[in-house]
Amino acid sequence: MLTAARVLGRGRSHSLALGARALSSSAASPSATKDTFSIGGEAFEGRAAYLDGAATTPIDPRVLDSMLPWMTSLYGNVHSRTHMYGWESDSAVEHARGQVASLIGASPKEVVFTSGATESNNIAIKGTARFYKARKTHVITTQTEHKCVLDSCRALEQEGFSVTYLPVRKNGLVDMKELEDSMRWVLAQGRSGA
Numbered sequence: 001m002l003t004a005a006r007v008l009g010r011g012r013s014h015s016l017a018l019g020a021r022a023l024s025s026s027a028a029s030p031s032a033t034k035d036t037f038s039i040g041g042e043a044f045e046g047r048a049a050y051l052d053g054a055a056t057t058p059i060d061p062r063v064l065d066s067m068l069p070w071m072t073s074l075y076g077n078v079h080s081r082t083h084m085y086g087w088e089s090d091s092a093v094e095h096a097r098g099q100v101a102s103l104i105g106a107s108p109k110e111v112v113f114t115s116g117a118t119e120s121n122n123i124a125i126k127g128t129a130r131f132y133k134a135r136k137t138h139v140i141t142t143q144t145e146h147k148c149v150l151d152s153c154r155a156l157e158q159e160g161f162s163v164t165y166l167p168v169r170k171n172g173l174v175d176m177k178e179l180e181d182s183m184r185w186v187l188a189q190g191r192s193g194a
Helices: 004-006 013-027 063-072 084-103 117-131 149-159 176-192
Strands: 034-040 042-045 138-142 162-166
Touching: 084 149, 117 149, 138 149, 138 176, 149 162
Parallel strands: 138 162
Antiparallel strands: 034 042
């Protein structure tokens, strides 16, 4: 395995070799792949195409090369500031934060790493709503949003926010008149002091 061999040359052979074996054995596991798949009852050879790229994608080999040491031997709690494991991890995270910031033209302070989309959506929706709660208490979303978005909106309703769940048409788009009406309702409530 090229990735393991490249990293093994850095003097951490024992734990990295175990990590490389675990990676290669899990990838070759017969339960992880199928030789055939079916659509509408018709069988096809090979592996079906995975089309939910918004949920997950294969890891880029360059990312694996960079991350393998941190997943096998250099791991540590980035928030533990009293020992070398935490210091190493913190340094690596801050280096990565700087790389991402440079790539997107942002300040490193503007780059926040989360565990995934659910956490990101919760922070964005609930955080924004709570920040503006003194002046704005109405949220507009669609009925077809991801479950974590709908769950965040339901949680905001429990906190006293009003939420409009707009339907989508057959083509997946929101009816702009319904959106405008929802926004006008919000503006009217604000003017009347309700």
